[in-house]
Amino acid sequence: MKTAALGPAERTEALARLTAPGRELDVLVVGGGVVGAGTALDAVTRGLSTGLVEMRDWASGTSSRSSKLIHGGLRYLEMLDFALVREALKERGLLLSRIAPHLVKPVPFLYPLRHRGWERAYAGSGVALYDTMSVSAGHGRRLPLHRHLTRRQALRVAPALRREALVGALQYYDAQVDDARYVATLVRTAAGYGAQCVNRARVTGFLREGERVVGVTVQDLEERDGRGGFRTHHIRAKQIVNATGVWTDDTQAMIAERGQFHVRASKGIHLVVPRDRIHSSSGLILRTEKSVLFVIPWGRHWIIGTTDTAWDLDKAHPAASSADIDYLLERVNAVLATPLARDDVEGVYAGLRPLLAGESDATSKLSREHIVAHPVPGLVVVAGGKYTTYRVMAKDAVDAAVHGLDIRVADCCTEEVRLAGAEGYHALWNARARIAGRTGLHSARVEHLLNRYGSLTEELLELIEREPRLGEPLPAADDYLRAEIVYACTHEGARHLEDVLTRRTRISIETFDRGTRSARECAGLMAGVLGWDEPQIEREVRHYEKRVEAERESQLQPDDRTADAARLGAPDTVPL
Template sequence: MIGSLSPGRRTRDLAELPGSTVDVVVVGGGVTGAGVALDAASRGLSVVLLERADLAAGTSRWSSKLVHGGLRYLAHGEIGLARESARERAVLMGATAAHLVRPLPFLVPDVAGRDVTALAELGGRLGDAVRLSVPGGRGSLPSTRRVRADDVARLTPGVRPGAGGVVFWDGQLTDDARLVVALARTAAAYGARVLTGAEVRAVDSADVHVRVDGADLSLRAGVVVNAAGVWSQQLAPGIRLVPSRGSHLVVPADRLGSPSAAMTVPLPGSRSRYVFALPQPGGLVYLGLTDEPVDGPVPDEDPLPSDGEVQQLLDTMNQVLDEPLARGDLVGAYAGLRPLVLPESAGTGPGDATADLSRKHLLRWDGAVLSVVGGKLTTYRAMAEEAVDAVVARLGRGARRTTTARLPLVGSAPRVALERVAAPQRLVARYGTEAPLVESLGPALVVAGRDETVGELRFAVRHEGARSVADLLDRRTRIGLVPADRERAVAVAEQVLAEG
């Protein structure tokens, strides 16, 4: 199995770690850290990735599951950032993760206001122009267009009837955590050692001190890449972060008429922020996204949406719904923390709202530690490329140019090849060319009424580094997004873990 993160491999990698010397130690197993590990390993550098919990345990699993082209950046005049997002979206959709990304229509209904849809149409057409200007963008998505009332009723049945709207297109991830796992496994295929449950306690010049499975050990690194996201200040106290919380609600799709397009409604008083109702596989819709500043120390536990955020999301979406949503309709909710970077030129006061801070990333050296923080999930590869360029320059070895823009992740293949994979389409959309193996490991359902199979749990334990019930239910699958379903799945997950 290519890049298998098996229990046996973890045992071997861990045994080789104490006292070893490697080119790069990556701290953090989110999308940025996994992307850096892949880029560095594919350039011929020796790499160890250390993650204190699990792959995608932090911010990277709490996104809106979108690979977007940066329409919001255009509204803020950040043309370069919008072009970077559009370019990276094309890379993911066309070259590196075609099995995980699909085109998704976004509908802005006229019932939200004709001035709103006029602005959305202008923004959509500007986004189309940006898409056409980047490699791979032409033909990757349909163009923005106005639609009639019957189209609105077909695409988003929950919207109040009788009016048309505007449709623009973007990319949707099957699952953000699956992207991180695919990156980590591809890095492992290039020789990177990927160790979860490994907490970096300190970096002393070239010495990296780690606690793994209750034991302390040390190794030496040419460079330490700090990709710890909102926790980056633990290794680089000088970084100025302003974390913000982004929250989503989980709603049964049939409560909104089972939409096939994302419903898009502007946040009252804003010309660049929207609330989306994003249809998901498995009969769910995610309703988001908020942008609330987080004060005080960053907690280790997962954040939760506030009552105010829940009400804001419901109130905003209810402006256009025929039958308004209530709190009783919710089957789950989740929140994540964004590691927004405060510019060096900013003062020491509270400054602007987090919604107005740029999503540009920061690259900063502190001795042997290179911190890469900020940015967006969509642009992880570009961030990793820039970081590893700096690492190669510092070390004086490793390939000077990256190949990750054309390097398929495990499971990926051209769309014509994916269409021929002999497995259920749902599994192909999550595992790509590996779907037949996943299916062979057991077709039984984990929870009645859901699609996830026991084979998916077994595959996660045997090849994806899953070591706990939380790894299985909250990250390798997303059963945990509906707490009632998670409770019913725990016994099956425990049984699969016991099997090994």
């Protein structure tokens, strides 16, 4: 496997190959979230000619707006969904130990106990079962086992907790990931094995021959035709996989097929606050009346979430309302000695979970399990599931697609496929002090790069060697080096300023200015790669500033409808 770059030239070449006259792929995947990217990697590593198209940016929907956890789902044990938990724990172990150790990291959680006696026995037995299932599922030994803590011990771990908020605690381990970075790495890995991957390519319809689906019509949202519209292409494929998440029903409507199931959207919002606002060496998991609330360590920050409410408004830009923010602050402040205020919130983001619609009106009771269907010949639909189990969903989707192919196809092998940057990561991590000495970067900078790029860090170091100023941090977001902005465009498929500030980095939620102070400098760094002139730089910056303004306004609104209306005040980077 070679390391694939996803720069402008590679995108152009991939689109040309997908749309070449007479070309017919084995599998075309529609949707560039974690499931779609995982499906493309599964298909191409079975030897199938594979394409992947995404309407916006990689992971621009649900897959960049999760709680950023790789976990089995402790609360599903309480629902007696043992199969789902065991499956997720196996995947967690694979991601930690083999597939992506540079991206997926252990994280401790403290569960405060509010009642004496019965609660410790009840919760303790659940966490013990969680650990046992993890070990039995394989690869679980990479995480420490849970432990019981007295109140005094718990307050040493998390001094931020109010003494009267707990009588003791349990501590256990799960894992976390930068969800958008993981998807971008999945796409690069698939491209390295030969998949043709194109973002900003919108599917507008399906090609049919009789009942059978034989391809799609796509608009290249980065190129205009002579009449001012988007250039249109046809991509033909023997099997098409619809992996569009919360857009599943909309995509199905293009072929006038309602499908065998429906997908409903559940909104979850998260707050980001500085690390010094909560004094703790461990994450927290708290019970609420509806679900659970996580306080998750995130570099120099905490992520607090999430909510779980039905959403039937704009799917591209779900909005967090003032009521959503107040809900999270009220729940977390119930256990904190020093309450958080609105002014402590650096960032807010909202995402939509694709849930399989069921009998219940409560989204928290809809299925997190996935389903695969073959509604018409030539088309496979995959929906539902959890981020952690994306690889299983991808395997099932490709298995279904293989049934429609008249060739012998190898079994899934992604359990053994390391993502780009994983090979050699541990050796480089062990040599990080030497790398720091060789490059002149601080060892903390080298660790930051290794935990974002793994062994691909060498490619960023080469950029810095050629142009030393790229080794300097961004003045208004000094966690990130200038080289990371350039690399996002040359190697990771970033096409617009928003892609870099919200997904290739997390500047949009990790700074109080939401990235506006970094916007112009980042646009200038991107311009050299993407060929922007000064008016284009100005358009990108202005668009991003309007996005931030609209998000801030939406977060002052009292409910979903007013928040949605305010958020829609900022148009898409490329109006659709």
